[in-house]
Amino acid sequence: MADTKKLQSYSANQRTQKIIRGVVCILFCILSLLPFVLLVMNATRASDDIQMGVSLIPSGHFLENWKNLMIKQQGMQVTLWSAVRNSMIVSAPATILAVYFSSMTAYGIQVYDFKMKKAAWAFIMAVMMVPNQITIIGFYRFMLKLGLVDNYIPLILPAIAAPAVVFFMKQYMESTLSIEMIEAARIDGAGELKTFNRIAMPIMKPAVATQAIFQFIAQWNNLFTPTIMLTTDTKKTLPLFVQMLNSDQFRVDYGVVYVALFVTVVPLIAVYLILSRYIVAGVALGGVKG
Amino acid sequence: MKKRRKKVRYGKYGYLFVAPFFLTYAFFQLWPLINTFFYSMLNYYKRNGREFSEFCGLQNFQNILGLVSGEKAYVLHYFKNTFIIWGMNFIPQILVSLLLAAWLTDNKVRLRSRGAVKVITYLPSVITAASISVLFHALFSQYGPITMTLKNLGIIGSSFNFLESSAGTRGLISFILFWMWYGNTTLLLISGVLGISPDLYEAADIDGANGRAKFFRITLPLLKPIMLYVLITSAIGGLQMYDIPALFNVSNTGYVGFPNDNSTTVAMYIMRLYNSDVGKAAAVSVLLFIVTLIISLIFFKFGTSNEEKAEARRRKKRLSEGGGC
Known part of the structure; x- marks a missing residue:
């Protein structure tokens, strides 16, 4: 009788542990992804909106920012x-x-x-x-x-x-x-x-x-x-x-900066996700520091 | 016996196969390294648009260390900046990575989607550091979205500016480094934990040890070699730190880390000097070399003995298992 109770409390303890650890792991995953999410969202927002604060809702200014980037980079x-x-x-x-x-x-x-x-x-x-x-x-x-x-x-x-x-x-x-x-x-x-x-x-x-x-x-x-x-x-x-x-020429127009960063970062993320199996296995083999 | 003779006969091919490496290394690395030492003892000056140099002994070293009147020991300040930024990144990094490594290898409390956690937390380290630095600068600048949100929530004062505060700037650079590399360190520590014989954990289970005891009595002591490896590679990498601080909060001309030169690293200083004062830049490089060497030597002093042999065995085992990667 006492044994079953002990066993029950043991498995209940396991469950709470699992939940706590699961939540912490999810928080770390969010931490790792959040800057990229903000990058993508800000690339779609107007420069004035970006200065209002963080937003996780995309806006419709991506093409406008893109055009501005194309104009700016001509200089x-x-x-x-x-x-x-x-x-x-x-x-x-x-x-x-x-x-x-x-x-x-x-x-x-x-x-x-x-x-x-x-x-x-x-x-x-x-x-x-x-x-x-x-x-x-x-x-x-x-x-x-x-x-x-x-x-x-x-x-x-x-x-x-x-x-x-x-x-x-x-x-x-x-x-x-x-x-x-x-x-x-x-x-x-x-x-x-x-x-x-x-x-x-x-x-x-x-x-x-x-x-x-x-x-x-x-x-x-x-x-x-x-x-x-x-x-x-x-x-x-x-x-x-x-x-x-990072120069002043761009710093005034943050929408453009985010779009440019978007172009340098998002393809890399896509390639990484495709190859992630090999990459993660490779790190475990000690082959990362180039 | 026969095999051995055959190998000897083919020996000359060994030289041919390693020749490209050694020739390239000698040409592009070793000779420049020797030259750097040589330049560190030359005094460069320009006259009528032409560059002259003369031997000056250890004058450059005395200059950069501020032992001569009129010269300031900037380099010591930059070493201090570099160490502070590295340390504030490394301590949380190793703690978080240990925790995650212990959890992600725990068979008693099996978490789901462990593969996804590894893939996601490793992601930041493959992204161009330059882009990440500019991204964080944009997010945390005076009117950046995160700064504004933190102000709206009342977490930071309405006049606070990360980029005008030494603690804010150094703290953010440390955070970026932590954020980029903790996934990598977790993966290294996981491979270390997986190399520990399961028999030890079974024996501990039979003796009635709880999870905490197993972690502190088995996992942690046996992870020592790989943690040392992580510490040393991180410290050496940290000493050369350039990409993140050089693009984060710097002057327009570059290479002066705001505020008050408090986020300038040693590598940024070399960058600042390489064209204007070769002798001084070379002396800073030599100093950096010496500090790196001392750290490596400390590693080899701790890292040898039977621990390293166990580590070598572990690596070998992992390699034969992971052949299909």
């Missing part, structure tokens, strides 16, 4: 679309270089035995934590000497050396790549590079996809290096365009 050297295009020109090749050459480096260390192997791995681990901000002065002066300032090359080529991606790829290879498969390919007469491209890369596909997503996000969102390296307005990337929204 700028870079338009929204050309900024998107510039970002694409930098991000896509940089992502491909990062995942391909990182896989290659990881493969070289994983599959072959050479004298400097241990030292090479130790070096990659050591430099994983050295951030761009520290080398930027030397980097800028060096590129200035080479005449590469205001060029996309210094934003794209360095992606070949991405220590964190190499680390992730090596971890993945340890558990999926067997030396027997590679030896079988050799017996069939495949060259070493061909073995890597045709045998190893397909096996690495899940890791490559995950890392490609993270690298692309990191490149797409990069503000620091392009701020220093790109001087011509027409070459500016999307984050630099966003920076211009």
